[in-house]
Amino acid sequence: MAKDFSVVVLLSGRGSNFESLAEQAEHFSITKVISNKVKALGLRKASSLGIPIDAFSQKELGSVLAQKEAIYSSALESSPDLIVLAGYMQILEPDFVTKNFGKVINIHPSLLPKYPGLDTHKRAIDNGDTLHGCSVHFVDVEVDTGPVIAQATCAIEPGDTPDSLSQKLLTFEHKLYPWCVNQIAAGEISLGLDRKVSYSPASRQSAKENGFLVSLDVA
Ligand code: GAR
Numbered sequence: 001m002a003k004d005f006s007v008v009v010l011l012s013g014r015g016s017n018f019e020s021l022a023e024q025a026e027h028f029s030i031t032k033v034i035s036n037k038v039k040a041l042g043l044r045k046a047s048s049l050g051i052p053i054d055a056f057s058q059k060e061l062g063s064v065l066a067q068k069e070a071i072y073s074s075a076l077e078s079s080p081d082l083i084v085l086a087g088y089m090q091i092l093e094p095d096f097v098t099k100n101f102g103k104v105i106n107i108h109p110s111l112l113p114k115y116p117g118l119d120t121h122k123r124a125i126d127n128g129d130t131l132h133g134c135s136v137h138f139v140d141v142e143v144d145t146g147p148v149i150a151q152a153t154c155a156i157e158p159g160d161t162p163d164s165l166s167q168k169l170l171t172f173e174h175k176l177y178p179w180c181v182n183q184i185a186a187g188e189i190s191l192g193l194d195r196k197v198s199y200s201p202a203s204r205q206s207a208k209e210n211g212f213l214v215s216l217d218v219a
Contacts, residue, residue, distance in 0.1 A: 015042020116144030
């Protein structure tokens with residue numbers, strides 16, 4: 001049965017995070033999946049689950065800006081409750097982010113504010129870190145910034161390579177992201193006007209039981 005809280009997913013690639021969201025959706029429905037890559041594997045996965053898809057090619061639309069406008073208008077068309085970036089590798093326009101602040105979330109493969117941008121696994125290994133992780137955050141205008149909702153940590157073992165680490169971290173991403181979206185959809189986690197994330201006692205408890213870190217900036 002369709003749930004009231006509607007989520008639009010934006011992705012650019014294989015869509016494993018999207019799949020984990022679809023599989024673990026308890027309090028939300030994914031109403032559409034949109035991509036900036038017409039051949040994204042994640043689109044095929046969405047189609048096979050019967051979820052409507054949309055894809056916009058930069059080449060066909062003539063410019064990145066035209067492509068971005070088409071993507072944003074498709075994303076906002078049904079006034080979704082949340083726009084979820086799941087491996088979406090195109091920087092959002094500041095105007096879109098500002099107008100929709102609090103309504104767009106992202107997952108990033110590092111313990112933000114460490115390692116925004118690309119090659120996070122390699123950078124963590126090269127830096128000699130023993131702890132890595134992933135972060136889910138509300139999206140702000142700078143790349144990979146904005147209030148952190150929750151993080152999952154993952155040990156870096158001797159011998160780990162960027163590939164092995166990224167594989168290992170994915171299993172944490174696949175638990176963390178659905179948890180965050182379910183908590184938001186259930187009203188257990190919210191963003192205040194002061195841009196601080198707040199958590200119900202039940203969601204704090206659940207985070208603890210799952211081994212997730214939650215923002216310290218909470219009331
Ligand atoms: C995931 O590891 C996600 O954290 C990362 O891209 C991968 C997408 O995998 N996102 C970013 O780097 C965003 N800055 P998926 O397509 O299998 O979900």
